[in-house]
Amino acid sequence: MSSDATPQNSATPAIEPIAFGQRLQILRTRRGITREVLAGLLSMSPSWVKRVENGSLQPPKLPMILRIAEVLRVRDLSDLTGVEDAVSLPTELFIGPGxxxxxxxxxxxxxxxxxxxxxxxxxxxxxxxxxxxxxxxxxxxxxxxxxxxxxxxxxxxxxxxxxxxxxxxxxxxxxxxxxxxxxxxxxxxxxxxxxxxxxxxxxxxxxxxxxxxDPHAIGVAAWLMAEAHRDAAGYDAADAVTTETLRYLTRHRPDGGDDVRAIAGALEVAAGYTAARRGDTGTAWGWWDKARASAKGLDKGYYHPITSFSRTIMGAHAVTVAVELHAGGESVRQARRADVLTIPSRPRRARHRIEEARGYQLAGQVETALTTLEKAFATAPETVRWNGYARRILLEEAESRVPALRRQACELAVQVGVLAA
Incomplete structure (x- = not known):
């Protein structure tokens, strides 16, 4: 074909980048979360979510972007912000360094x-x-x-x-x-x-x-599979694993000993976590009530070596359910009731401190949240270093307008490895 057939001023059309609002809508829809539920989890209005998605509002600032990423379980912030915007942002949130x-x-x-x-x-x-x-x-x-x-x-x-x-x-x-x-x-x-x-x-x-x-081995594998699905925002798959395994364990619970009863209780907690992640308050606390009843059936000093399920862990689970529902006041109330010092596992104790910090931040008690994260880091540094929630809090508060809070967050972020010294 002659070159004369091609217009001299033609050029390959530029591909329009996907706007922040479109990315938000795609990710929200993919996770099966309605605008109303997302708005509630962000403490914003459904109309705010709608206006961000349709482009009537500018993309929010970093703290809100990090909160959205947490709710939607966005592992790489560039999926939410776009590659160009992500250059100035920390892209890894829920996956830490190798x-x-x-x-x-x-x-x-x-x-x-x-x-x-x-x-x-x-x-x-x-x-x-x-x-x-x-x-x-x-x-x-x-x-x-x-x-x-x-x-x-x-x-x-x-x-x-x-x-x-x-x-x-x-x-x-x-x-x-x-x-x-x-x-x-x-x-x-x-x-x-x-x-x-x-x-x-x-x-x-x-x-x-x-x-x-082995019913106990099957229960543990199912619990871990449900954790993996939920962390990847595969809520339907997580529910399918937990409910099917609980159905299977029903006939084994009476004679299975504490290990089988404990893994069934851990699966009930897992179902509650998934419901809370969806924003389903009644179902989440309903599963927690079932798990608490299961915990009461265990020997007083029993502690499951893999899941940490026990009587003593139920207070920590209550904090997480409240936090996943983004109920700041309830999170703080549950944190005050829970006895962290009775948790024998260092990494589990540190993880509970992180959940407390999430609750305090939700309730607007930022200084307490940061102090609680410092306690978590002192207990088990590697738990904090690879925890996406802890990283999100530190990154968000490193942008605080309050100098003392910004300094406290930055100093801990450097220790954790989220920010360079």
């Missing part, structure tokens, strides 16, 4: 040795090592470092034991232990920059648990 132990853990999970002359460790030996690993996780301030160092050998040995065990009963036990090793791995991989690896581990854990035919 841990130094991540490559070794990934290598162990990527390895599929089909032949080996090495003898698998005995089941009792593997069980004891796994028990010590959980104990170490609960007691260590740098818990990811501890379990990251243990996981590669545990993964290889658990896989080998499951493969070499011949007796049917022992094979099922080995599969249950393998599922528990994958559960430990999922705690390490949460908020790491390799989502596909986390999903692979969650899926492997469920397969191993089903092979074990």
């Amino acid at each position: 841990h130094q132990r991540l490559p070794a853990v990934r290598a162990a999970l990527d390895s599929y040795p089909l032949t080996t002359s090495r003898q698998a460790p005995p089941i009792d030996h593997l069980r004891a090592r796994l028990s010590r690993a959980w104990s170490s996780r609960h007691s260590a301030p740098e818990h990811r470092e501890v379990i990251g160092a243990l996981l590669p050998d545990l993964i290889r040995d658990a896989q080998l034991t499951a493969r070499q065990t011949e007796r049917t009963a022992d094979r099922r036990t080995a599969q249950a232990l393998l599922a528990e090793v994958y559960a430990l791995g999922q705690f390490f991989l949460a908020y790491q920059p390799d989502s596909s690896l986390l999903w692979r581990v969650a899926d492997r854990g469920m397969v191993a648990a089903q092979e074990s035919e």
Whole structure:
């Protein structure tokens, strides 16, 4: 074709960037959240959400953008703001920097040795090592470092034991232990920059648990799968896993002992969290009531080693339900009732402090929120470092107009690694 056929002033049409409001509407719709629910969770009006979405209002400032990202579980802020706008913003919110132990853990999970002359460790030996690993996780301030160092050998040995065990009963036990090793791995991989690896581990854990035919192992794998779905805003999938597993556990609860009853209670809490994330207040507290009844049925000193479910944890769960519903006043009331010092696990205690901080910030008590985050960081630094809610609070308050609050937030943000020194 002659060049004369092409108009001299023609140019490839520029692709119009997707506006902030359009991105907000797409993400909100994808999450299955109505304008009314989103408005309530942001303490704004439905008409405000509508005007932002249709472009009648300018995109909000950073603090509100961070709150929207939290509600909609936006892991990369560029998905909400657009690539060009994200240049000046911290793009990682709910996924932190990769841990130094991540490559070794990934290598162990990527390895599929089909032949080996090495003898698998005995089941009792593997069980004891796994028990010590959980104990170490609960007691260590740098818990990811501890379990990251243990996981590669545990993964290889658990896989080998499951493969070499011949007796049917022992094979099922080995599969249950393998599922528990994958559960430990999922705690390490949460908020790491390799989502596909986390999903692979969650899926492997469920397969191993089903092979074990152990109700407790199946319950743990389902609880972790529901956590993964909810953190990815897959609320329907999270609900499906929890309700189906609770239905399965119904016949096992009476004679299953505290472990089975505890994992059922943990799944009830999980269902409540999902309902709260949707903004469904009645359903969320209804599930919490069921979980509290389950906790009362446990021995007084019992503490589930994986989920932390127990009598003593129900106050912490109440704080999270209120916070997920963005009920600031109720969050503070529940925080004052909860006894954080009775939680024996360092990372779980630090996570509860983060939930308290979220509640105090919602209630406008910013100084208390930051002080509570400092307590969380002193308890378990790695919990704060990889927690998206803690990162969001620090980034938001680093923009505070109050110099003292801005300084306090910035100093902690530097310690955590959210801001450069």
